[in-house]
Amino acid sequence: MVCSAIMTPAPHATPTIKLLTPADAARYRTIRLEALAAHPEAFTSTFEREREKPLAWFAERLATSDVFGAFIADELVGTAGFRREDGAKTAHKAVLWGMYVRPGARRSGTGRLLVDAIAAHAAQRVEQLHLVVVSENVAALRLYAAAGFVEYGRGVRALKHDGRYYDETLMALFFDGSGAIRPR
Numbered sequence: 001m002v003c004s005a006i007m008t009p010a011p012h013a014t015p016t017i018k019l020l021t022p023a024d025a026a027r028y029r030t031i032r033l034e035a036l037a038a039h040p041e042a043f044t045s046t047f048e049r050e051r052e053k054p055l056a057w058f059a060e061r062l063a064t065s066d067v068f069g070a071f072i073a074d075e076l077v078g079t080a081g082f083r084r085e086d087g088a089k090t091a092h093k094a095v096l097w098g099m100y101v102r103p104g105a106r107r108s109g110t111g112r113l114l115v116d117a118i119a120a121h122a123a124q125r126v127e128q129l130h131l132v133v134v135s136e137n138v139a140a141l142r143l144y145a146a147a148g149f150v151e152y153g154r155g156v157r158a159l160k161h162d163g164r165y166y167d168e169t170l171m172a173l174f175f176d177g178s179g180a181i182r183p184r
């Protein structure tokens, strides 16, 4: 069991948001595996795939990706990742991925702080920030909409887990002031 030994933070403490480094690999691995195990439908990757990875793999991810962590009293209670597209014609875009807040820290603004940190980071680097979210994940949909993301499409039966299909909602945040795509 991945999360049995994790302390539950005091509710409503204000987290500090920091960019994670390879030195955070052990606690990043713990929270990442907890997220994948508890919410298999919310992430494209799987617990089974990542639990096999050595600690060095998580350290390498933190060295090569921009992953933000939310800390309460030195405990890592949430994460969110930023990845810029690297194609010649897609480098104006980035993706928000790996959004997770531990149950004990939810509903007190931690998720919003992480989204805002990623958005501020992205605004310095790209023109638009994209994400995909399972269409029945009401908490995440509301969080992203409140942070300014707009829906621009839907991936039908985008994921299949344990024999069940999940649609995905495609969302983006635009930094050029255009506001949005307006679906017809």
Ligand SMILES: CC(C)(COP(=O)(O)OP(=O)(O)OC[C@H]1O[C@@H](n2cnc3c(N)ncnc32)[C@H](O)[C@@H]1OP(=O)(O)O)[C@@H](O)C(=O)NCCC(=O)NCCS
Pocket (backbone or CB within 6 Å): 039, 042, 043, 099, 100, 101, 102, 105, 106, 107, 108, 109, 110, 111, 112, 113, 132, 133, 134, 137, 138, 139, 140, 142, 143, 144, 146
């Ligand atoms: C989605 C998630 C990251 C939200 O984190 P959080 O720290 O609870 O979010 P916040 O406290 O910052 O909430 C911000 C807003 O999101 C919405 N929201 C968050 N949780 C909600 C819930 N359970 N039900 C409805 N709306 C919710 C609300 O609009 C909220 O604003 P409000 O508190 O003023 O009403 C968290 O529930 C989580 O980790 N879920 C499991 C993993 C997951 O689904 N990740 C997203 C993958 S795309």
